[in-house]
Amino acid sequence: MEASIFFVIVGAVAVAAVARWRGWPAPLLVTVVALAASFVPFVPNISIDGHVLLNIVLPPLLYSAALDVSFVGFHRALPQIRRLGVWLVVVTAAVVGLLAWWVMPSLTLPGALLLGAIVAPPDAVSAASIGRRLGLPRRVMTVLSGESLINDATSLTMFRVFAAILAGATVTVWGGVGQFLLAVGVGMLVGLVFGVALHQLRTRVDDAVVNGTFGLLAPFGAYAIAEELLGSGVIAVVAMGLFVGFNAPKTSYATRQQEAPLWLSADFLLESFVFAYIGLQLPRVVADLTEGEGGPIVTLSVVVLVAVLVVRPLFVYPAGAWGRWWTRMRLRKWERLASAPGVASAQVRLRGRRPISEDQLRRRLTETRLSWRDNAVISWAGMRGVVTLATALAAADLAGLDARAADAIVVVAFVVTVGTLLLQGLTLPWLIRALGVVDDTEREEDARELLAVRERNRDAGKAYLREMRRTWADRHGADQLPAFDAFAKRLVRVEADAEQAEAKARPTAEQFTALAKGWLAVRREMLLEERRAGNLSEEVMRELITAMDAEELALDTRIALRT
Structure with a gap:
């Protein structure tokens, strides 16, 4: 097993290296090659437990992405990120769940909603690699990257709620909301504790090797401890990464120079393996289809794939319009406050903070403006990835879910992941060029x-x-x-x-x-x-x-x- 994984990693890295050399999107090429290689007899058919895959791959990838995100840009785009990372995931899970229950009633409603939670979160690795290569504006990249940092937390929390319902627990709507708020609160607290501790180490220890080593270990620790305390490991890792990245200029230059290539190599290695692993699951999917009733599962897979492709743009445009309206309302409210008798604009306070100027107030209350072209790119950048496949594999061990339903969930997750990677990933560059969404002004x-x-x-x-x-x-x-x-x-x-x-x-x-x-x-x-x-x-x-x-x-x- 260990030798098989080693050879898969080596092959995936080699293919990804060719993609980088030729200027092609590496995730797509690795996935396509892995799909083709899965038919070759001597290529190993590896299988990793979904929980193990999440615990090994997710923390470092999330932490590295959070380090590179601008905290200021993230904070300004937070309303848009929150709508996509929380509400879009909830809406997608609900729509997919109801459709899946209608197409295959044997899944049961909790099982169908579990499937919806599994396929709901996009993975921005592919979109980010394409966007960077084609010069997407920073405002679009910030929204896509920020969404990918928090949507996994929403999806995994919903996964836990529906898994508990399948196991026989009684969970109300308010109970589910309470679990989500608890997961976010505990995750943020654990992440900030780890972030502060790691930052103190980086500022007090003048040894780039030691700092880099602790930086590699910290994401796993924050993720594991937050999950153990019923919090969100995803939020913990993201909070830690944002804190450490924001304060990185206060550390020694040697630590920064050691850290950058270290995480670039780690990302390259993990992403190559993840997309190769996705492609190599094709034999298992084919086996599940031949052993069970393939017709209904194929129908369900197509319906769910179409649903995740359609729901995103149907949500993005109305949500963007609502965000612009809400921004206007907030600005009018604070303009009335600033123009009140005896209150100078420079003395306006925002949520009890120190006085700020009118220009600063407008900057803080105004969302990043996205054009319809920007929203078109965001609508089509919904490729699924490792979280979808890993949670589907983890669902096979859940109590209350029979073997046929588990097989159906794995097949649907695979079809949605590979389908979005190929359909959206291959056409996204064309869409960006056709709409002329570039960052010349920026x-x-x-x-x-x-x-x-x-x-x-x-x-x-x-x-x-x-x-x-x-x-x-x-x-x-x-x-x-x-x-x-x-x-x-x-x-x-x-x-x-x-x-x-x-x-x-x-x-x-x-x-x-x-x-x-x-x-x-x-x-x-x-x-x-x-x-x-x-x-x-x-x-x-x-x-x-x-x-x-x-x-x-x-x-x-x-x-x-x-x-």
Whole structure:
């Protein structure tokens, strides 16, 4: 079994590498190749328990995705993310459940709703890979990524509720809502505890290897403990990832540089295996169809596949219109409050927080505006993935579900997963190009923002150098000012000859190293302040901090070579 899994992983990684080399969407190619390979006699037919698959694959993939999501963008798009990640999952589960019960009454209503919960959550891995390659706007990518971070929690909570009903427990609607709120609350608490602990470790321990190792372990711990406490492991991992990612600029540059390639490799490995595993389940599906009554199950699979394709756009457009109406109502409410006698607009308070300006108020209350083209892409980016297949495999062990119903659920989950991957995944690039949904405007705005913040960043660095120069002569003697000025020019003008600057600085290398690191620290703090003030997007800030990390790495490398 272990050898079979190893060879499957190697093959999947090789296919994914070819896809990356050719610029093709790797998840789709891996799935197609795995489907074809499943007919080859010597290809192993591996089977992993659904619970084990979720516990191994889901935590690191969720955590890595949360690290890369802009917390500011996530917070601003939260109304849209919440509608897609919670309410769309509930609506999809209900529609699919009722249709499945009508097509195959032997499933029973709880079993049909269980099937609905299984196929409801999309997996944004495929959509994200296609979107990044084709340059989808950041506003669309944020919504898709944010949805994928929370919809699994909704689906898995519903799965637990309907599994309990199948086992004979009495669960009311309010009881189900209570379980969901408990799962979210406990998950957020566990995730924040782990996030704070991991962040403290990353800021206090100056060892990138140790920090990276604990970063690999933390998602599994947060997921397992939250699930043990009847919380949502998904929410725990997402909360931890958002907290750690938001505070990542406060850690050492070595930790950030160690972390990025580590998680890129982990994602590449896990995603390749997951989509290969999905494709290799075809023999099991064929066996389930030949052993049982294939006709009704095939009909059910087609009906459910059509339902998940249709429900999403039918939900996205009305939900978007409702969101725009709700935004207008909120703005009118706070405008009336701001214009009340004796209340200046700058003194408006939002939920008891400190006073904010009218512009800041509008920014916080206004949803990210999505055009009908953006919503068309979001409507068609509903590919299913590992959560759907893993929960279907886990359903086979549930009490109260007979073998025929379990086989039907596995077959339907497989058809929906592969069907959406191929139908939507292969046509999504064409749709994006046909509608012209690209981020040209955002790129221009980022360029302007980058130019402006670089100027302010340089000014902050120069102010620090001027302040240090005034005390330099007192600390080290006036004869050191020429060397200070030469090194300061090297810091401000990165195109200067590094060897010449180093030679002048050599007599006081430790002092000049401290000066350079202080100069970088002041500039990083300035970027964090700009982000806090809402003047700088997180994506642009990360780009600038990455450049500063490279500067600090070059500085430390020169010091190591000198010693």
